[in-house]
Amino acid sequence: MSPSEEIAIELIKLDYSSVSLSIKREDKIHEFVSGNKFRKLKYNIEAAESGVYNQLLTFGGAFSNHISATAAAGKLNNIKTIGIIRGDELNDKSNQTLKFAKQCGMQLIFVSREEYRLKEQGNLAKKYINKETFIVPEGGTNPLAIKGCEEILDDSTSRYDYICTSVGTGGTISGIINASLSHQKIIGFSALKGSFLQEDISKFVNKTNWTLNIDYHFGGYAKVTPELISFINQFKTQHNIPLDPIYTGKMMYGVLDLISKGYFKKDSKILAIHTGGLQGIQGVNTYLKKKQLPLIL
Structure with a gap:
């Protein structure tokens, strides 16, 4: 990018x-991957494109800037993206952020707040992550x-x-x-x-x-x-x-x-x-x- x-x-x-x-x-x-989200995703996207990975997975809330930017970056770079979203009462039509992420091709997975606390570890990770998944933490900081x-x-x-x-x-x-x-x-x-x-x-x-x-x-x-x-x-x-x-x-x-x-x-x-x-x-x-x-x- x-x-x-x-x-x-x-x-x-x-x-x-x-x-x-x-x-x-x-x-x-x-327009869609701006500010610090562009900066944070730049080298993460490069790593995800390295050939070792076939998808990028990350985490966020219902109105997350990070989710929106990651979805857009995935579309721009032709990388499959998965978003683990906090709140199992939500769906991909709940608000404009989630609608936009879905339109960009991000697979949205809605989990309860209790399950979300597991994030990168435990059962939540085992369900959706494989060895070919590049993981970016909530907020994008790594x-x-x-x-x-x-x-x-x-x-x-x-x-x-x-x-x-x-x-x-x-x-x-x-x-x-x-x-x-x-x-x-x-x-x-x-x-x-x-x-x-x-x-x-x-x-x-x-x-x-x-x-x-x-x-x-x-x-x-x-x-x-x-x-x-x-x-x-x-x-x-x-x-x-x-x-x-x-x-x-x-x-x-x-x-x-x-x-x-x-x-x-x-x-x-x-x-x-x-x-x-x-x-x-x-x-x-x-x-x-x-x-x-x-x-x-």
Whole structure:
């Protein structure tokens, strides 16, 4: 797989601060396999095409960006894909994410939440995995994914003092840390409640120029608030840049809040990584509509 277009870096001018903020639009890599999902899948797809394997199997929830991107990547590269989906009450018509995955040719297998906890091990694995199956973990994080995420940084990003990214499973930030330069500090904004990801990230990196911020999760993974929705909509109106509510919306809220509080050194150059995930907006809007709350634009 290769990017379909060059990634744009757009400058946001901040009148109230002495720092500058840019966004690396990884969401523009590809229409269906974008952002960190492209980076994570790049070398996994290459491995699955090696000739040893005849199918790729992975795991995810009902609105999973990873499931959607893997299905699309499989179709683009003519690789059979299987998705183990959490929730045996679901089917391939339950929402647009699952419909899209099915249309891309992914075989969807719906299992109970109890059975799903087995994931790569135990009876669940024995049912659907053979020696010719290439397995990609939930969220896509493995050494091949981290190798791909290292390519997010390049010569054009060397001028930045801070690199900020959202964090889900830790693969994206691990790659960024590994590729970072000595003068750069990496800040991860966790989409999950708790600091347990610190240990997961530490397994994949050998640098100490990073920190994990756990103050902007808005209640936990996939949780949203009216304040967050308002911020995302205002940001899109002002800058014409869409943000997803699971990852990038929370990160950008956190970055701008820290800037307003004087967290960053004077005259610092900050780069925020837009990791994509925009297909997830539809799932959150379904929830918001049921609750009769404002929708994401």
